[in-house]
Amino acid sequence: MKEDIFPQGSAWMNGEFINISEARIPILDWGFLRSDATYDVVHVWKGQFFRLDEHIDRFFESTKSLRMPCSLERDDLKKILAGCVRHAGLDDAYVEMIQTRGVSKNFQRDPRKANHRFIAFAVPFGWILNPDEFEKGLNVIVSNIRRIPPESVDSKIKNYHWLDLISGMFEAYDSNVDSVILVDEGNNISEGPGFNIFCVDASGLYTPDKGVLEGVTRQTVLDLAEEINLPVNLKPISIDMLNDSIEVFATSTAGGIMPITKINNQLVGNGKPGKVTRQIHKSYWDLHVNSRWTQSVNDLV
Amino acid sequence: MKEDIFPQGSAWMNGEFINISEARIPILDWGFLRSDATYDVVHVWKGQFFRLDEHIDRFFESTKSLRMPCSLERDDLKKILAGCVRHAGLDDAYVEMIQTRGVSKNFQRDPRKANHRFIAFAVPFGWILNPDEFEKGLNVIVSNIRRIPPESVDSKIKNYHWLDLISGMFEAYDSNVDSVILVDEGNNISEGPGFNIFCVDASGLYTPDKGVLEGVTRQTVLDLAEEINLPVNLKPISIDMLNDSIEVFATSTAGGIMPITKINNQLVGNGKPGKVTRQIHKSYWDLHVNSRWTQSVNDLV
Numbered sequence: 001m002k003e004d005i006f007p008q009g010s011a012w013m014n015g016e017f018i019n020i021s022e023a024r025i026p027i028l029d030w031g032f033l034r035s036d037a038t039y040d041v042v043h044v045w046k047g048q049f050f051r052l053d054e055h056i057d058r059f060f061e062s063t064k065s066l067r068m069p070c071s072l073e074r075d076d077l078k079k080i081l082a083g084c085v086r087h088a089g090l091d092d093a094y095v096e097m098i099q100t101r102g103v104s105k106n107f108q109r110d111p112r113k114a115n116h117r118f119i120a121f122a123v124p125f126g127w128i129l130n131p132d133e134f135e136k137g138l139n140v141i142v143s144n145i146r147r148i149p150p151e152s153v154d155s156k157i158k159n160y161h162w163l164d165l166i167s168g169m170f171e172a173y174d175s176n177v178d179s180v181i182l183v184d185e186g187n188n189i190s191e192g193p194g195f196n197i198f199c200v201d202a203s204g205l206y207t208p209d210k211g212v213l214e215g216v217t218r219q220t221v222l223d224l225a226e227e228i229n230l231p232v233n234l235k236p237i238s239i240d241m242l243n244d245s246i247e248v249f250a251t252s253t254a255g256g257i258m259p260i261t262k263i264n265n266q267l268v269g270n271g272k273p274g275k276v277t278r279q280i281h282k283s284y285w286d287l288h289v290n291s292r293w294t295q296s297v298n299d300l301v
Numbered sequence: 302m303k304e305d306i307f308p309q310g311s312a313w314m315n316g317e318f319i320n321i322s323e324a325r326i327p328i329l330d331w332g333f334l335r336s337d338a339t340y341d342v343v344h345v346w347k348g349q350f351f352r353l354d355e356h357i358d359r360f361f362e363s364t365k366s367l368r369m370p371c372s373l374e375r376d377d378l379k380k381i382l383a384g385c386v387r388h389a390g391l392d393d394a395y396v397e398m399i400q401t402r403g404v405s406k407n408f409q410r411d412p413r414k415a416n417h418r419f420i421a422f423a424v425p426f427g428w429i430l431n432p433d434e435f436e437k438g439l440n441v442i443v444s445n446i447r448r449i450p451p452e453s454v455d456s457k458i459k460n461y462h463w464l465d466l467i468s469g470m471f472e473a474y475d476s477n478v479d480s481v482i483l484v485d486e487g488n489n490i491s492e493g494p495g496f497n498i499f500c501v502d503a504s505g506l507y508t509p510d511k512g513v514l515e516g517v518t519r520q521t522v523l524d525l526a527e528e529i530n531l532p533v534n535l536k537p538i539s540i541d542m543l544n545d546s547i548e549v550f551a552t553s554t555a556g557g558i559m560p561i562t563k564i565n566n567q568l569v570g571n572g573k574p575g576k577v578t579r580q581i582h583k584s585y586w587d588l589h590v591n592s593r594w595t596q597s598v599n600d601l602v
Contacts, residue, residue, distance in 0.1 A: 004329075004403070004404040005406040006327070006329065006407070007329075021327070024325035025325055025328055025333065026305060026307070026325055027314075027321075027325065027420060028308075028422075032333050033461060034461055034467060035462055035463060036464065066468075067471055098328075103306075103307070105306040106307070107308040107310075107424050107425075109427060109494075109495075109555075110470075112474065115305055126408065144452075145452070148449050149447065151446070152450070152453075153468075154468075160334060162336060163458075163460055163462060164453045166337050166367075167367075169412060170412070185452070193410075254410075
């Protein structure tokens with residue numbers, strides 16, 4: 001096996017900060033062997049966490065829903081996350097907090113017997129769409145693969161069940177495009193690997209109402225739309241509605257607002273990022289210097 | 302955090318055998334962060350692997366379907382699995398082979414850039430139902446939680462997407478019963494955490510035809526039924542059909558043939574393991590001393 005090549009990064013495990021290349025979990029952790037884990041990802045931009053409390057709120061909720069409530073206090077959790085960023089020496093970072101079911105004594109099958117594990121790490125900020133490719137935008141296909149339905153796994157709990165999305169990514173690569181959108185069981189669009197979808201038509205914005213992760217970036221778009229009096233509709237979106245949209249964009253902590261300019265080899269609008277997408281994109285990054293939405297890494301000690 | 306307590310066991314990673322307590326994977330392995338992995342579990346009973354080639358066939362198929370074909374030759378894989386059992390010093394063992402997507406260089410998001418990882422380990426044989434509780438049998442509920450559908454994740458690929466099953470286990474514990482059966486989207490029964498389901502009525506055996514793992518123990522029951530001319534029907538099983546069954550049993554590598562004697566607080570038949578269940582159970586264990594179905598751990602060097 002080739003040597004693994006790790007990014008710059010730092011992790012917090014078992015009470016100490018370590019280099020990301022040293023951060024390992026036991027293979028008998030149920031977080032690995034059953035994907036019995038939840039997580040959240042917050043980003044740091046120019047030394048500032050963005051909407052940190054909202055990410056922590058969701059993480060606390062997710063860990064409670066899975067019956068392994070995070071035992072850290074909010075302030076201590078913040079210090080750990082900030083510590084990872086400082087130890088990694090990063091200004092722009094992708095910061096992940098993870099709770100796993102952990103290892104159970106003598107590998108008992110009962111999840112109630114496990115010793116929950118908390119991990120955090122920081123690595124360089126990663127982009128689904130590189131900023132220098134903003135004008136080009138994302139070229140995606142809609143797959144027949146169905147996103148895992150909320151009747152199976154509550155989509156409000158951020159989870160690592162990604163084989164549907166990974167299979168979709170391989171379909172996208174086979175078609176020489178950048179990424180993929182999965183459908184739900186009603187054949188409406190759901191989400192892509194790590195991003196929510198917004199469509200724009202003459203009446204305003206719309207985005208799927210259920211069966212998708214309620215992304216913090218998605219919520220930020222809803223908040224921004226309200227501020228500028230742009231109507232938003234949360235509703236099922238058929239593939240025809242997607243195809244008829246004037247603009248389409250993806251939202252993710254890993255890159256913010258990303259125009260989708262081609263779907264199934266058809267241009268969206270004129271194939272350029274549209275007016276609404278540009279406006280939301282600009283407003284989104286403007287929020288990153290607004291202290292109402294940010295917290296400084298260096299203040300969290 | 303409390304100290305983890307590991308079972309007796311041994312793992313094979315990066316070309317060497319190590320104690321199970323030392324076996325760890327990088328947290329940046331996509332097998333952890335995306336559950337982008339597949340696996341198989343074979344058992345060893347009194348020093349003999351049971352249906353080893355069938356488990357390896359399925360593992361090879363699963364790794365191919367996920368586009369990370371196992372690079373080991375069959376004979377080398379067998380030697381590694383047997384080596385884990387010998388290093389662990391076990392006569393009865395649960396032996397797992399795992400392929401993960403691995404770590405990608407500098408944490409790139411593209412799964413094609415990852416450095417696939419193979420791991421194997423052996424731990425003591427584990428039972429879903431302890432043999433001394435065979436007469437009591439399993440007491441289960443049918444949950445409303447839907448097993449992740451095959452339109453999302455191909456159920457033929459053995460995978461770690463278990464949050465639906467884990468949530469079901471907690472429902473079972475809340476109801477003071479042993480385990481749970483999930484349903485499919487047609488509200489027919491699918492499977493439980495680690496086991497397939499068989500029902501018995503006057504006409505013979507039946508078991509769900511799709512959306513479930515095609516378990517090796519399930520296949521063994523199908524093979525045994527053919528040998529004794531017991532008709533088997535692969536078809537959707539409604540909850541009413543389940544409730545009307547004379548006998549119900551679960552099948553798993555983790556314990557073989559296990560009677561289900563109570564469902565939703567109603568006795569199955571007279572609440573004792575039935576005649577067919579006993580016959581299949583006996584035949585199943587008889588196969589473990591039949592060289593057509595077994596391979597000696599000590600011969601694989």
